[in-house]
Structures are given as C-alpha cells and as structure tokens.
Amino acid sequence: MGNDKKTACKKKSSNLQEKLKRLNLTRREDLLLHLPLRYEDETRLTPMADAAQSAGNVQVEGEITDCQIEFRPRRQLVARLADASGALTLRFIHFYPSQQAALAIGNRVRCVGEIRQGFFGAEMVHPRCRVVLPDTPLPQALTPVYPTTAGLAQSALAKLIADALAGLPLTETLTAETRAQLRLPTLWDALHFLHRPPADVAADALDTRRHPAWLRVKLDELLAQQISLRQAYRARREIGAPRLLASGALAALLIARLPFALTAAQVFAVSEINADLAQPYPMQRLLQGDVGAGKTLVAALAACQAIESGWQVAFMAPTEILAEQHYLKLTQWFAALKVEVAWLSGSQKSRQKQAQQAAARTAALVVGTHALIQEGVDYERLGLIIIDEQHRFGVQQRLALRQKGGAPHQLMMSATPIPRTLAMSYCADLDVSVLDELPPGRTPIRTHLARDGRRDEVMAYVRKKVAAGRQVYWVCPLIEESETLQLQTAQDTHAWLTEALPDLNIGLVHGRLKPAEKQAVMAAFVAGELDLLVATTVIEVGVDVPNASLMVIEHAERFGLSQLHQLRGRVGRGAHESACVLLYAEPLSQLARARLKIIFEHTDGFEIARRDLQLRGPGEFIGSRQSGMPLLRYADLEQDADLVETARTLAETMLTKTPEQADAHRKRWLGGREELLKA
Numbered sequence: 001m002g003n004d005k006k007t008a009c010k011k012k013s014s015n016l017q018e019k020l021k022r023l024n025l026t027r028r029e030d031l032l033l034h035l036p037l038r039y040e041d042e043t044r045l046t047p048m049a050d051a052a053q054s055a056g057n058v059q060v061e062g063e064i065t066d067c068q069i070e071f072r073p074r075r076q077l078v079a080r081l082a083d084a085s086g087a088l089t090l091r092f093i094h095f096y097p098s099q100q101a102a103l104a105i106g107n108r109v110r111c112v113g114e115i116r117q118g119f120f121g122a123e124m125v126h127p128r129c130r131v132v133l134p135d136t137p138l139p140q141a142l143t144p145v146y147p148t149t150a151g152l153a154q155s156a157l158a159k160l161i162a163d164a165l166a167g168l169p170l171t172e173t174l175t176a177e178t179r180a181q182l183r184l185p186t187l188w189d190a191l192h193f194l195h196r197p198p199a200d201v202a203a204d205a206l207d208t209r210r211h212p213a214w215l216r217v218k219l220d221e222l223l224a225q226q227i228s229l230r231q232a233y234r235a236r237r238e239i240g241a242p243r244l245l246a247s248g249a250l251a252a253l254l255i256a257r258l259p260f261a262l263t264a265a266q267v268f269a270v271s272e273i274n275a276d277l278a279q280p281y282p283m284q285r286l287l288q289g290d291v292g293a294g295k296t297l298v299a300a301l302a303a304c305q306a307i308e309s310g311w312q313v314a315f316m317a318p319t320e321i322l323a324e325q326h327y328l329k330l331t332q333w334f335a336a337l338k339v340e341v342a343w344l345s346g347s348q349k350s351r352q353k354q355a356q357q358a359a360a361r362t363a364a365l366v367v368g369t370h371a372l373i374q375e376g377v378d379y380e381r382l383g384l385i386i387i388d389e390q391h392r393f394g395v396q397q398r399l400a401l402r403q404k405g406g407a408p409h410q411l412m413m414s415a416t417p418i419p420r421t422l423a424m425s426y427c428a429d430l431d432v433s434v435l436d437e438l439p440p441g442r443t444p445i446r447t448h449l450a451r452d453g454r455r456d457e458v459m460a461y462v463r464k465k466v467a468a469g470r471q472v473y474w475v476c477p478l479i480e481e482s483e484t485l486q487l488q489t490a491q492d493t494h495a496w497l498t499e500a501l502p503d504l505n506i507g508l509v510h511g512r513l514k515p516a517e518k519q520a521v522m523a524a525f526v527a528g529e530l531d532l533l534v535a536t537t538v539i540e541v542g543v544d545v546p547n548a549s550l551m552v553i554e555h556a557e558r559f560g561l562s563q564l565h566q567l568r569g570r571v572g573r574g575a576h577e578s579a580c581v582l583l584y585a586e587p588l589s590q591l592a593r594a595r596l597k598i599i600f601e602h603t604d605g606f607e608i609a610r611r612d613l614q615l616r617g618p619g620e621f622i623g624s625r626q627s628g629m630p631l632l633r634y635a636d637l638e639q640d641a642d643l644v645e646t647a648r649t650l651a652e653t654m655l656t657k658t659p660e661q662a663d664a665h666r667k668r669w670l671g672g673r674e675e676l677l678k679a
C-alpha cells in the first residue's frame with residue numbers, strides 16, 4: 001500500500017517535471033526568469049447585474065446553484081452561478097473531473113472571464129474559477145498570468161514560482177555603477193516586482209514592458225545573447241588557421257581583365273576580407289549586399305588571395321543551377337589566370353563522382369553544391385570556404401562544414417539583407433561587410449501590380465519587350481503543398497504561353513529536370529536563343545542574365561517578401577530599362593496586401609528587410625527552426641533597439657573585465673540551450 005502510494009507520488013512528480021521541462025523550466029533560476037505574459041486585475045468584484053455591460057474580463061463571485069453535464073450537441077459542463085444582484089451561466093466544453101467537483105452546488109466560487117450573451121442569457125465560456133470562502137480576501141495587487149502548458153494550471157505554476165522567490169536572492173551580475181548609469185534595478189528586485197507587482201501598480205504600466213523592471217530583464221536577456229556569441233567569437237581566435245598572406249598579384253590580374261571597375265564598396269569589402277585572411281585564426285565574415293551588388297566578384301577576389309597563398313578554396317551554393325552559374329563565371333574568370341577550377345555536385349554518377357572527388361582533392365578552386373562538404377570529399381589544403389546564400393543552408397550542413405578540414409576561413413554571403421538590429425543580436429559572432437551600393441549603370445526596376453484579369457495587357461507588354469530584343473522571365477506560382485502540382489502548373493503555363501505567343505522561343509526550367517537538361521535550357525537562355533523562360537522558383541537565387549529585362553510573377557501574393565525581392569533582382573542587371581509585373585489574384589489577405597504594397601513601393605533590399613521584420617517578427621524572419629537559434633523571449637528588437645546597443649558594449653566590457661561574471665550571466669539565461677547558437 002505504502003509502496004503504491006510512493007510510486008504514485010513519484011509518477012506525479014515526474015509528470016510535473018516533464019511539463020516543466022516542456023516549458024524549459026529545469027532549474028530554480030528558470031522559474032524565476034519565467035515571467036508573466038500579462039496581468040489580470042482581480043482586485044475588484046463586479047456585481048453580476050453590472051457584469052453584462054462590461055467589456056473584457058470581469059471578476060464575479062457567487063454561489064453555484066446548479067451544475068450538470070449536458071449533451072447539446074457536444075458533452076459539456078454547464079453551471080449556474082448567482083450573487084445577490086443576478087446570475088449567469090458557466091460553460092466548459094473541455095473540463096477535468098476536478099473542475100466539475102469545484103463547481104458542486106453550494107460552493108462559493110470566484111470566476112474571471114469575458115461575458116457574452118448566449119442563448120440562455122449572460123454566460124462565461126471557460127472562465128478561470130476558484131473555490132473561496134465568504135471571507136477569502138481579494139488580492140491587493142495585479143495577478144500575473146504565466147505562459148503555461150497543457151495540464152499545468154496557472155495556480156500550480158504560480159505556486160512554484162512563489163516558492164522560488166522565497167529562496168535566497170539571485171547573485172547580481174551587473175555592477176552598482178552600471179545599474180546606476182542605466183537607472184535599472186537589481187535583477188532580484190526586478191523579478192520580485194514583475195512576479196508580484198505592488199498594490200499601486202496599474203496593468204498598463206506593465207503591459208508596455210518599458211517599466212524599468214522589464215527593461216532590466218530585457219537587457220539581461222540581450223546581454224546573455226551577446227556574451228554567448230562574443231564568447232564563440234573569441235573562442236574562434238584560439239583556433240589556428242593558415243595565414244593567407246599573398247601579395248595580391250593574382251587578384252590584380254583578375255581585376256585587370258574585367259570590363260568594369262570595382263565599386264568602392266567592393267574594394268572596401270575585399271580589403272576587410274584580406275585583412276581577416278592574413279590572421280592566424282579563422283575568419284567568419286558575412287558579406288551582405290543587395291541582389292546584384294556584385295558579391296560573386298568579391299568572393300572571387302578572396303579566392304585569389306587564398307589560391308595565390310597556395311591554399312585551396314571551396315565555393316558552395318545552395319542549388320545546382322546557382323552552383324553551375326558560379327562555375328561557368330569562375331571558369332571564365334580563372335581560366336585566363338591558369339587556375340584550375342573543379343566541379344562537384346550531388347547528381348553525378350558514382351564513377352564520375354569519384355573522378356570529380358579526386359580532382360577536388362587538389363584543385364585550386366572547387367565549385368559545387370553541398371556535395372562539397374559531404375562524406376568522401378577530402379581536400380589536401382583547404383584554406384577558405386565561400387558559402388553563397390548561406391541562410392539557405394540548414395544547421396546540419398553548417399555543422400558538417402565546421403567539421404571539415406580543420407578550421408578554414410569562412411566567407412558567407414547573403415542577399416537577404418539582415419536588418420541592423422537583427423544582425424547586431426543574432427549575428428554578433430560574425431564580422432560583417434556590407435556592399436551598400438550597386439554597380440553603376442543599372443537602371444531602376446519599375447514594378448507594376450496587376451490583377452489576374454489583366455493578363456492580356458501583360459501579354460502585349462511581353463511581345464513589345466521581345467520585339468525590342470529583350471528577354472523575359474515568367475515565374476510560375478509557388479505551390480507549397482505539392483511539388484507535383486507546382487510542376488504541373490509550370491508545364492501548363494509553358495503550354496499556354498507557347499500557344500498564346502507562337503512567334504516566341506519559349507523554354508521551361510524547373511526543379512525536376514535532370515541537371516544536363518537544366519543546364520541546356522539555362523545555356524540557351526543565357527545565349528539569347530530563348531525569348532522567354534518559364535520557371536519555377538529555381539531561378540530565385542543568383543541567376544544572372546543582363547539582357548533579361550522583364551519579369552512576370554504569377555500569384556505574387558503567395559510569395560514572401562524576400563523571395564519577391566530576390567526574384568525581381570534577376571532583372572535590372574543590364575543597361576536596359578527593366579520591369580517586374582506582379583500578377584495577383586483576389587481576394588488578398590491583409591498580410592499579402594501589405595507585402596505587395598511594400599514590394600511595390602521599395603526597391604532597396606535593406607528597407608524591404610526592415611519592413612519584413614516588422615511584419616513577421618524575428619522568429620519567422622531568421623527561420624529559427626532552421627537556424628536552431630534560441631529566440632529572445634522578452635526583448636523586442638524594434639522596440640528595444642537601444643538595449644541591443646547597450647548589451648553589446650556591456651558584453652565586451654564584462655568579457656574583458658569580469659569574465660566569470662559574464663559566464664555566470666550567460667549560464668543563468670541560456671543554461672544548456674546555447675550549443676546550437678554556435679552551429
């Protein structure tokens with residue numbers, strides 16, 4: 001008997017542990033840092049007669065006069081609660097036996113919820129209820145509402161947190177001087193305040209989350225993030241990497257053969273990169289630049305530095321089409337310099353692949369897809385890895401990369417500009433170079449929005465452009481649910497365009513084509529043999545055909561902002577006036593309308609990214625699932641941009657002056673969760 005009870009007890013507690021774990025609450029500190037989502041004002045009771053007129057949540061108290069399970073049509077628990085002024089119905093569609101017991105006839109119950117007018121008069125659906133005695137006092141202050149998980153009641157969680165608060169104060173990680181300067185309370189005071197606001201604090205004062213107590217918490221959180229990333233940054237400096245100290249002769253040769261001059265931004269980025277490559281620890285630099293800013297050339301010049309120093313370079317792109325474009329361009333640039341360029345992709349036959357892998361072992365420059373970092377590829381002297389469109393690679397690939405060939409220098413490129421605050425927080429372990437100007441002579445792209453019904457006008461526009469010698473992209477709708485359907489649509493689109501425009505040479509490219517077929521179609525388009533290219537989003541990244549000056553995107557409302565921006569960036573690359581037509585189908589959702597408005601009004605990738613961040617929030621924006629990055633829980637990068645700056649400086653100071661404090665601070669906030677940060 002006793003044993004049974006013990007097991008039951010154990011089971012219950014392990015159940016609780018599990019639920020807490022789901023909320024990432026494994027240590028006392030975690031409970032203390034688990035802060036309210038919002039506050040409920042339960043300091044007052046509303047008489048039931050008045051409750052019906054109140055908007056939002058109200059608190060009522062009365063006696064249960066009736067309680068039964070009804071079936072209409074679904075099983076539900078329906079109770080009647082009455083006070084001296086009136087009565088109302090309590091309705092539960094999901095309920096536990098314990099709830100039913102609490103609502104026993106004759107019990108005195110306090111309920112918080114929103115009143116709505118039901119078929120049988122005023123009712124509350126799923127109110128929060130508590131059995132009380134006639135003399136149970138009302139709370140004096142706001143009641144916190146915590147984020148919780150199924151099966152863990154607010155009251156149970158609140159009790160655990162209260163217990164944690166009753167223990168010893170947490171050690172303070174900020175100096176008194178810093179706190180005074182920033183006018184912030186100690187963490188312990190801030191936590192006390194937020195978990196148990198004093199009686200005189202109103203809910204609005206806390207809801208904006210700019211109260212000093214909230215600011216302290218948010219600063220702490222941002223500080224932990226900065227410390228973690230800066231520690232990773234510093235740790236890398238302990239790892240050795242080859243110093244690439246070439247004279248720059250090879251780069252000079254490449255530049256001399258170009259038909260254009262580098263932009264000032266390119267020159268500056270190259271100098272930043274070369275300075276990093278000359279260091280005895282691995283570079284990790286992110287090269288940001290809008291679509292068409294000329295990142296490939298900057299990468300090629302970095303490659304020159306490594307190759308001239310006698311080291312190999314791997315150049316990796318996320319798709320085969322893009323990798324191949326790079327391969328063609330780089331071969332063209334490097335052949336004249338007598339530099340061997342090898343090609344490696346996932347789709348080659350195994351014998352061919354072995355030959356390619358053997359070549360990759362020693363080639364000066366190896367270009368390809370993620371096959372570059374797969375099993376079986378060994379480099380003799382890998383000195384630099386260049387990753388194009390790095391945000392498209394997942395955690396696994398980035399980890400594999402870390403494990404490959406010791407610690408080569410890394411240059412990552414991204415055409416999805418990362419807004420400043422986001423870059424400062426989530427990318428604090430990287431150095432960043434920015435190409436903030438486009439090469440001269442580009443003509444701005446004109447963007448047109450057109451309802452699907454105006455297709456005829458669009459066709460006329462296409463004819464006109466082709467008659468003038470230009471080429472056109474026609475992008476098929478994105479169908480996320482089904483690749484087969486997407487393929488089908490692309491084929492249908494190709495068929496009807498071929499019929500509608502019989503004089504044009506029209507090609508089709510999509511993800512299911514064999515590499516050789518894809519290559520043939522792209523080559524024909526590059527050579528100008530095709531007037532119009534029907535494509536799925538495989539052309540989203542990096543494709544470069546200057547004569548293409550019109551892009552039509554079907555069902556533009558289905559695409560994300562950065563996708564639209566990337567797609568549109570495929571035109572406007574030559575001297576010809578370029579345009580992008582966004583066809584959309586009505587009705588538009590609010591979000592789709594907002595996106596189309598932004599893409600219509602802006603061409604600057606950084607501005608678009610900033611607005612995208614506002615629309616979607618950082619989690620969606622950086623694809624947290626893909627990046628594996630723990631997200632910020634309290635700080636808001638837009639609202640708290642000032643705190644990001646403060647945290648950054650503070651992190652550097654702490655890491656230099658009081659490294660143990662910095663470490664303790666990081667552990668408090670990130671516990672064991674930060675490993676992925678470094679992936």
Ligand code: ADP
Nearest residue numbers: 260261262263291292293294295296297439544
């Ligand atoms: P992205 O930054 O989007 O990767 P690319 O590297 O594909 O851009 O460059 C876009 C085009 O601009 C290419 O055709 C490239 O050769 C050309 N380009 C690069 N740098 C310059 C420059 N300084 N002046 C003129 N054209 C340039």
Ligand code: MG
Nearest residue numbers: 295296388542
């Ligand atoms: Mg590119």
